Amino acid sequence: MKKMALALLATIAVVLGLAVAPAQAAPYAGSVPTSTTITAVNPPNAGQRVVVRANVRASGARVTDGDVYLRCATVRNGRTIVRLGSTVAYNGGTQRIVGPVLNLARTWGCRLYYVGGSSVFANSSSDRVAVRVR
Numbered sequence: 001m002k003k004m005a006l007a008l009l010a011t012i013a014v015v016l017g018l019a020v021a022p023a024q025a026a027p028y029a030g031s032v033p034t035s036t037t038i039t040a041v042n043p044p045n046a047g048q049r050v051v052v053r054a055n056v057r058a059s060g061a062r063v064t065d066g067d068v069y070l071r072c073a074t075v076r077n078g079r080t081i082v083r084l085g086s087t088v089a090y091n092g093g094t095q096r097i098v099g100p101v102l103n104l105a106r107t108w109g110c111r112l113y114y115v116g117g118s119s120v121f122a123n124s125s126s127d128r129v130a131v132r133v134r
Contacts, residue, residue: 012016034058035113036068036114036126039094045134049085050099052129056114058121064092065119068101072110073132078121090114102133 003035040053050072056063070085081101102108 007113029120030122032058032061032122033122034063034114034116034121034124036112036124038110038112038126038129041110041129041131043132043134044102046105047103049101050108050131050133052097052099052110052112053094053096054090054112054126055094056092056121056124061121062092063090063114066090066114066116066121067070068095068097068112068114070097070110070112072100072102072105072108073084074104074108076104077096081133087115102131105133107132 018056034056035058036054038052039055044050044053050070051057052070056068058067067087068090069087070105071082073080073082075081081104082134083102085099086095088097097112099110109128110127110131114124
């Protein structure tokens with residue numbers, strides 16, 4: 001009788017232990033490194049929006065979710081002027097991104113940022129690209 005009671009208690013402990021422990025099938029959020037590139041730039045006239053073609057890649061995986069935004073900056077009279085584009089949902093592949101209005105005729109440095117959010121893809125940013133506004 002004692003052996004049967006101990007076996008029953010051991011079975012209950014094992015079942016409760018398995019029921020409480022969560023199973024994890026996917027990698028943790030932000031664990032897959034990504035690289036962000038600007039593949040083409042449409043230089044605007046002063047007062048127009050900059051338009052770029054963007055691509056986000058991950059080694060061994062296709063990035064299909066997350067958000068991207070374009071940040072452009074220039075220096076005028078010793079002060080940095082920053083313009084931020086609106087956040088756009090990224091759906092994979094090469095995507096057309098409409099950035100901020102650049103109202104000064106000069107060279108702007110633009111960088112594309114990818115935000116993975118709660119997905120498994122890590123945040124990344126592109127290299128700085130010079131955009132000449134006419």
